[in-house]
Amino acid sequence: MVACTAAAALLSGCGGDGASATGGGVKDGKVTITMGLYGVMGFKETGLIEKYEKENPDVTVKVEAAGDEQTYYTALQTHLASGSGLKDVQGIEIGRAKEITDTQAGKFTDFAGTKGADHFLPWKQAQITTKDGKVLGLGTDTGPMAVCYRKDLFEQAGLPTDREEVGKLWAGDWAKYVETGEKFAKGNKDKKVSYLDSASGLFNAMVYGNSEQYYDKSGQLIYKTNPAIKEAWDLSSEAAKKNLTAKLPQFQPGWDPGLANGTFATTVCPAWMLAHISDKAGDANKGKWDVAKAPKGANWGGSFLGVTEKSPVRDEAKKLVAWLTAPEQQAYLFEKLGNFPSSKTALEDPKVKDATSEYFSGAPTGQIFGAAANEIPAEQVLGRKDGTIKDAFSQGLQLVENGTAPAQAWKTTDERVKKAVG
DSSP: OOOOOHHHHHHOOOOOTTOOTTSOEEETTEEEEEEEEESOOSTTTTTHHHHHHHHSTTEEEEEEEESSHHHHHHHHHHHHHHTOSOOSEEEEEHHHHHHHHHHOGGGBOOOTTOTTOOOBOHHHHHTTBOTTSOBOOEEEEEEEEEEEEEHHHHHHTTOOOSHHHHHHHSTTOHHHHHHHHHHHHHHOSOTTOEEESOHHHHHHHHHTTSSOSSBOTTSOBOTTTOHHHHHHHHHHHHHHHTTOBOSOOTTSTTHHHHHHHTOEEEEEEETTHHHHHHHHHOGGGTTTEEEEEOSSOOEEEEEEEEEBTTOTTHHHHHHHHHHHTSHHHHHHHHHHHOOEESBTTGGGSHHHHTOOBTTTTTBOHHHHHHHHHHHSOSOOOOOTTHHHHHHHHHHHHHHHHTTOOHHHHHHHHHHHHHHHHO
């Protein structure tokens, strides 16, 4: 991938000859399109960018990807404020979508009416649409959720290992998931192994199964009065106080080694997380992991690709985005990485419907996550600072895991949220 130094990245789009402030441009009839992404979105890693370039020999696509989304978004906000350093195509995480549509609509081009882009799940595109109907991007993946678990650790603790039986342990109720954790703790002979990775993972899974989360439809903060938030906080705190967690928040230091070393027996996993687990847990744990239906349907994660309004290759960039998010490419990304489609057409592709995971004991991932996707609330209210608030609650639950009383941790979290959102 094309990368710049941190300082240079804040000042320019890393463009070469013929490039503009956004990094892309046209020279001698050749088009260069720059993309700003985060994490492993899959376009470069699976060869889709290379395929597009072969099908369009006059186009070169340069990708710059930040390791984590929070670092990426901080830099993106700087670029949007200064008008310098923006790429032609920018990734937008679902937790930032509302802030982008409310405050940065003028910085992104409109995809409304784009030919061939009418295949998305309606609720997906609604998340990136402004009140006046401007569509600021096209959807990539979604995050229907399941529970990934270690069969060998369940067996050692005297619990069933068959995915259907495991799913029945907590069917319809996250409280049953925690109760199963208590049974695991009683039967578990290795006290170095915990039931689940973190309280924050449980909290997020519960919150994302509700239409209203931190904000209501009018844009008002409701986290202090929303019973769904209180229920998730109380149950996650209970799991922490009962020492059911390994105190390892997902994607934070220690979590990857925990996957490899069997430090925890379960983790709540959206579809896109399976590729990460299989990579970090490694070949030694192949066949030890499996996937079971989550207690309730929820969506965690998902992204969009937007094109910046001042891109000198705006039309070419829009064509690239439409191609990368087309049903065929979404089905391919699910097959290769597990990124679950936001395209209703792709959901019917046999590559998706009939998919299984060899690493996860042959689990029918297409069926499991497809069923979960159908349980996701038809409308999910997003707020401007959803991502920031989520981070604050995750940090608050880490306090509980480290011995702070839940009431005090809630007070600290409330103070942090107020300071962050103003």
